[in-house]
Amino acid sequence: MSGTETYKRIYAVVKKVPRGQVATYGQIAAIAGLPRRARQVGYALHALPAQSKLPWHRVINARGEISPRTWSENHLLQRFLLEDEGVEFDASGRVSLARFGWRLPFRCSP
DNA sequence: TTTATGGCTGTCA
């Protein structure tokens, strides 16, 4: 088996994230079929080449905020890209997952 | 091979 499949899974899900919406690492992992691999999603994105068109900026942590990685410069770009897509940020730099959080098509409700 | 770490999450104080 190759771990490449895992990456492809994650990438496929990230690609499915619609514009103007954001998803959490756990969400991506769960949808990709990796229940406890939220962290690996972060690794996959870290290993993601800049030439990829993956909307990695739409992937944030469960708190609805951007993960403060070692390089804070990218995190600024991430916020900028999200704002450009119509996502609103809180004064603390957080996004309302209740409004911009990615909702699955079959998961409808009340 | 083992060890250490981490772009996380969820619960408890």
Added chain:
DNA sequence: ATGACAGCCATAA
């Protein structure tokens, strides 16, 4: 509301 602790598992050395 924020802060600290433990659990999970792939990647890197």
